[in-house]
Amino acid sequence: MQLEVNPYGYIPTEWLGILGIILFSLALIAEIVQIVMIRDLLPLVPLIGTVGEIVGWIGRLYSHSHVFSNNSFLTNFIALCIAPVFYTAQIYTTLQYLVRIYGPDFSWLSPKLYTIVFVGSDIISLIVQAIGGAIAGSADQGSSTMKLGGNITLAGICFQLLSVMCFFIFGLDFASRYRKHKPYRTTVVAGSPEASDLNPEPSKSRKVGYQTLFISTVLVLIRSIYRVIELGDGWDGYVISHEVYFAVFDFIPMFITALLLLGTVGPMLEVRRGAKRGDDSLVNANDTQFTYVSSVNSKELSRNPSSNPMAPTIDEEKQV
Numbered sequence: 001m002q003l004e005v006n007p008y009g010y011i012p013t014e015w016l017g018i019l020g021i022i023l024f025s026l027a028l029i030a031e032i033v034q035i036v037m038i039r040d041l042l043p044l045v046p047l048i049g050t051v052g053e054i055v056g057w058i059g060r061l062y063s064h065s066h067v068f069s070n071n072s073f074l075t076n077f078i079a080l081c082i083a084p085v086f087y088t089a090q091i092y093t094t095l096q097y098l099v100r101i102y103g104p105d106f107s108w109l110s111p112k113l114y115t116i117v118f119v120g121s122d123i124i125s126l127i128v129q130a131i132g133g134a135i136a137g138s139a140d141q142g143s144s145t146m147k148l149g150g151n152i153t154l155a156g157i158c159f160q161l162l163s164v165m166c167f168f169i170f171g172l173d174f175a176s177r178y179r180k181h182k183p184y185r186t187t188v189v190a191g192s193p194e195a196s197d198l199n200p201e202p203s204k205s206r207k208v209g210y211q212t213l214f215i216s217t218v219l220v221l222i223r224s225i226y227r228v229i230e231l232g233d234g235w236d237g238y239v240i241s242h243e244v245y246f247a248v249f250d251f252i253p254m255f256i257t258a259l260l261l262l263g264t265v266g267p268m269l270e271v272r273r274g275a276k277r278g279d280d281s282l283v284n285a286n287d288t289q290f291t292y293v294s295s296v297n298s299k300e301l302s303r304n305p306s307s308n309p310m311a312p313t314i315d316e317e318k319q320v
Contacts, residue, residue: 007073008063009241016243017061020251024053027258034262042268045093046261049086053254056080074137080250081133081153081227085126087257088164088220092118094213094264095171097271101206105183107174114170121163128156146235154231161224168217175210205266212263219253219260226250 031047059075066072096114099107109117129152136149177183226249230239239245 003068003070003073006067007070007235008067008243009236010243011067012060012063012076013243014061014064016247016251017057017064020057020255021054021061023255024050024057024258027255028054030259030262034265038265038269040265040269040272042265042272043090043262045086046090046258049083049090050258052079052083052086053258056083070137074133077137078130078133081129081157082126084220084223084254084257085122085129085160087216087254087261088160089119089122090261090264091213091216091220092122092167094209094267095167095174097267098206098210098213099174100271101267102178103183105185106177107170108184109170114167118163118167121159125156125160125163128159129153132156150231150235154228157224157227157231161221161228164217164220164224168221171213171217203266203270205270208263209265209267212260216257216260216264219257223250223253 028047028050031043031050034043035041035047056076056079059072059079062072063069063076092114096111099109099114100111104110132149132152132155134149135152136146139145139149226239226245230237230245233239
């Protein structure tokens with residue numbers, strides 16, 4: 001189907017399309033290699049997102065020479081709007097595993113609720129954006145139906161942005177409370193039989209997992225804010241009709257996120273393998289056994305600051 005008006009407002013740059021396909025293909029290869037190496041499908045969700053990015057960039061590259069093709073525009077628009085949803089799903093799941101490792105007492109939400117609330121919101125956002133993209137793509141250029149589709153897609157992205165912002169706040173709250181040892185509740189007391197095995201040993205994979213989680217969340221927030229501004233400005237707005245904004249605030253953040261999410265697998269794998277060994281301190285159906293001692297009187301506890309990326313340094317503790 002051929003459109004009468006250029007839906008982009010510009011001709012998509014050919015070299016940028018080629019670069020997008022190449023870089024996300026490299027990220028895809030890295031994800032496949034990781035799956036083979038760890039013999040686990042933990043990276044599968046972001047892998048699906050990366051495949052979506054590649055599909056979207058293929059549509060964008062095709063649009064360079066077929067700018068009035070509705071199919072290529074629809075492929076580009078829907079795929080690149082939806083693909084990051086799979087990245088955020090991995091981000092949400094990673095924090096759930098970190099909470100299990102360092103202690104649900106420091107989190108306002110239980111580990112299970114991170115999956116139920118945030119991954120559930122991701123699914124809702126995915127459905128809404130898909131419906132909006134389909135309506136916009138099948139409508140005539142500049143018609144009220146196309147505007148309706150854009151508004152529906154915008155609503156899905158706004159909902160995603162709200163979810164990521166709430167998640168970010170919960171994550172920072174968890175890190176702050178763990179660092180200062182201010183739990184919301186006390187479930188394991190110092191000196192109890194359960195306490196001896198709960199202090200996490202030093203782990204580089206956990207530190208990498210937390211750091212990549214933080215950066216990835218910030219990048220997703222940047223991309224979501226950009227998309228809200230872009231679609232909120234309309235199909236003929238200034239932002240959507242200038243490719244440089246798309247490259248800087250969507251392409252670059254999402255490619256970096258795809259790579260960073262490779263580092264979030266470590267904490268997940270630790271919990272999975274702990275479950276296979278029958279280690280209930282890492283995985284417990286009722287979330288009643290935790291991996292860190294949550295005592296009201298934290299000064300009675302012996303802590304190893306190097307065991308986690310969120311703990312204060314020795315100098316910081318002396319200052320306290």
